[in-house]
Amino acid sequence: MSPAEENAVKTSARNGWLLSSPALVVLAIAAAGPLVIVVIYSFLKAGTHGNVVWTFSLDGWQSILWTKDIFTDSYVWADAHLSIFWRSVKLSLLTTAITFLVGFPTAWFIATRPPKARAFWLFLITIPFWTNLLIRTYAINEVIRKEGLLNLTLQKIGVITEPLNIIYTDIAIFTGMTYVYLPLMVLPLFAAIDRFDMRLLEAGYDLYGSRMQILRRIILPIVKPGIIAGSILVFVPSLGAYVTPRVLGGGKQMMLGNLIELQFGQGKNWPLGAALSLTLLVIVTAALLYYVKVANGEKRHG
DSSP states (O other), rough: HHHHEEEEEEHHHHHHHHHHHHHHHHIIIIHHHHHHHHHHHEEEEEEEEEEEEEEEEHHHHHHHHHEEEETOOEEEEEEHHHHHHHHHHHHHHHHHHHHHHHHHHHHHHHTTTTHHHHHHHHHHGGGGSSHHHHHHHHHHHHHHHSSSHHHHHHHTTTOOSSSOOTTTTTHHHHHHHHHHHHHHHHHHHHHHHHOOOTTTHHHHHHHHHHHHHIIIIIHHHTTHHHHHHHHHHHHHHHOOOOOHHHHTTTTTOOHHHOOOOOHHTOOOOOOHHHHHHHHHHHHHHHHHHHHHHHHHHHHHHH
């Protein structure tokens, strides 16, 4: 490359950075700025009526796992926090698993329809996104509450005599999150299955493979990127869900998002809320890094 060409490349790169600098500044202020504030707050002492005292302290991080006994001043496990962590991870994993079990055959059905019919079914899948999350959650509430559609139907056909107590339980939260996040699983699976070469199925049957063998050895490995993408899109928002656990859990069955809101609100413990927020961020980042690692591995292996 001649000196003139090198100068042209450098000038082009410099102009590119200059043109993108306003957007980078906005991103730094709007995204990195609040995150820096949260990091700083997590290492300060809690104020009496909220806010923080500008004194370095690790109490916020320590309070995630341990709490001080009011009688002995000794530290014991923060059972409430640990149970909320466990409930959040458990319900998020269950939601991811069930949305996959329901979403995979749904995506396969849509991907194998004629093009015109396929557009119609995709339209039906995306309709819930047109409605606010809070409204969709209240719709589920109307279905599963004691006087809701589910209990009335089951009583009318004689399956049960007394209403099922579903509302304000883990089952209610799980049901709501499965309904809310199901489209996020179906769409990536559809995109992966849509690119699937159906001639591979014929080859599998020609080699006397059973349906289970073809599913396990041909279909699932090929659509694996879609499975991972859908799982990440469901698991990440489920882990930090706030509206659905608040409405369907009634404030009794809290998840991590509700615990964070409680610390910044009624709890008036901003350092603990900031530490919990960063803990959630670390978990989400770990999940995304795993996805990137697997996705890069898929690219390396074609």
